[in-house]
Amino acid sequence: MNNPHLSRRQFLHYSAAALAASAFSSSLLAETMPGMAMPPDILAGGAGKWALAQPTKVRLAVNLNAICLAPVIVADQHQFFKAHNLEVEFVNFGNSTELLLEAIATGKAEAAVGMALRWLKALEQGFDVKLTAGTHGGCMRLVTLDSGPASLEALKGKTIGVTDMAGADKNFFSLLLKRHGLDPNTDVSWRVFPQDLLPMVLKKGEIQAASGSDPVMWRLTQQPGYREVATNLSDTYANLSCCVIGARGSLIRDQPNVAAAITHAILQAHAYAAKHPEIIADAFNSKALNTNPQEIASVLKTHTHGHYSTGEAFVKEIDIYARDLKAINVLRPETDPLLFAKGITSDVLV
Numbered sequence: 001m002n003n004p005h006l007s008r009r010q011f012l013h014y015s016a017a018a019l020a021a022s023a024f025s026s027s028l029l030a031e032t033m034p035g036m037a038m039p040p041d042i043l044a045g046g047a048g049k050w051a052l053a054q055p056t057k058v059r060l061a062v063n064l065n066a067i068c069l070a071p072v073i074v075a076d077q078h079q080f081f082k083a084h085n086l087e088v089e090f091v092n093f094g095n096s097t098e099l100l101l102e103a104i105a106t107g108k109a110e111a112a113v114g115m116a117l118r119w120l121k122a123l124e125q126g127f128d129v130k131l132t133a134g135t136h137g138g139c140m141r142l143v144t145l146d147s148g149p150a151s152l153e154a155l156k157g158k159t160i161g162v163t164d165m166a167g168a169d170k171n172f173f174s175l176l177l178k179r180h181g182l183d184p185n186t187d188v189s190w191r192v193f194p195q196d197l198l199p200m201v202l203k204k205g206e207i208q209a210a211s212g213s214d215p216v217m218w219r220l221t222q223q224p225g226y227r228e229v230a231t232n233l234s235d236t237y238a239n240l241s242c243c244v245i246g247a248r249g250s251l252i253r254d255q256p257n258v259a260a261a262i263t264h265a266i267l268q269a270h271a272y273a274a275k276h277p278e279i280i281a282d283a284f285n286s287k288a289l290n291t292n293p294q295e296i297a298s299v300l301k302t303h304t305h306g307h308y309s310t311g312e313a314f315v316k317e318i319d320i321y322a323r324d325l326k327a328i329n330v331l332r333p334e335t336d337p338l339l340f341a342k343g344i345t346s347d348v349l350v
Helices: 008-032 067-073 099-103 121-123 168-179 195-204 216-219 235-239 249-254 256-275 277-284 293-302 310-325 337-344
Strands: 056-062 086-092 112-117 127-138 140-145 161-163 189-192 210-214 226-231 244-247
Touching: 008 099, 056 099, 056 235, 056 256, 067 121, 067 277, 067 293, 086 099, 086 249, 086 256, 086 293, 099 112, 099 127, 112 256, 112 293, 121 337, 127 210, 127 256, 140 168, 140 195, 140 216, 161 168, 168 210, 168 216, 189 235, 195 210, 195 216, 210 216, 235 293, 244 249, 244 256, 256 277, 277 293, 310 337
Parallel strands: 056 086, 056 112, 161 189, 161 210
Antiparallel strands: 112 244, 127 244, 140 210, 140 226
16 A cells, blocks of 8 residues: 555645545536436345445444434434444544544445545555445535525625635535636635524625525524525535545455445435435434434435435546546646556445
8 A cells, every 4th residue: 555644735735636626627517418318216125235244343434413324323223233233332533534534445444435526636545445336425515694695606705604614515616616717715704603503693794695504594494584505415426425425445346245245235315314314314313413303304304315326326426536636637647647547446336
């Protein structure tokens, strides 16, 4: 492995660059995604051939409080892991992608779920991790007052409130601003506030837009006087997975059946959430912070938990991201995006 310990500074640099890169792939997406064959109903047949012969303990790195991962967190309450003979121990990495990847690469976890665009440079650097599937899309929002800017273009010269200058939402909406003709470094200003204060400072006029995650931002969109300008399902991202499953390379090489069981169980949990968001919300409520089952279900309905990708479809999604990264010189000039995508993915559900 060439560089198993990237610094926090390197990770934040790569993440910002990766997210900013995504504006380059609209034409490629239009060419590759329409009509792409997706897997059949993954809930049909239960665990099927992916059930392990014996109970197997695995550690799964996740953010235990993330609503978009609620289907995974409560999967055992609906027998998805148990049906695959998996005994899952969760390793909570919070919002830290650095800790997540380190957990897999150093053997502290067998698999994890995280954001695709934060992983690819690290995988090019040599982390022994393979991506096995895309799980869903959605979870970040950009909100303004009804009386404020009504579009991304109208944000020129305005101030946007964020919770973290290196956060995924700040980077993602920087990407969208660039796609819509604005320089996110010079055409807008960014100010940091605690997420719970964003609605207040937006209403007071200290900022003209607020960027953040659910449930706070979803809650704003449900109140009179506010509008949702964009989400991470805007533009071409409506057709891509934002989160992916990653597994330790040695697990795939030595125990491919275990990697397949983990992947299949997680995808089944997300597919179940798409059909039964209220049931998932009730089960997840004890893990959630400052919300309730009704709100959790409403948020889940705005995500694309029914969209998942494996095999060739997943390779094509990663190929799109890889082309974006190469276009801004994050991936090496000699990296072939499609070969890279094939090299860092594994079709464990064959």
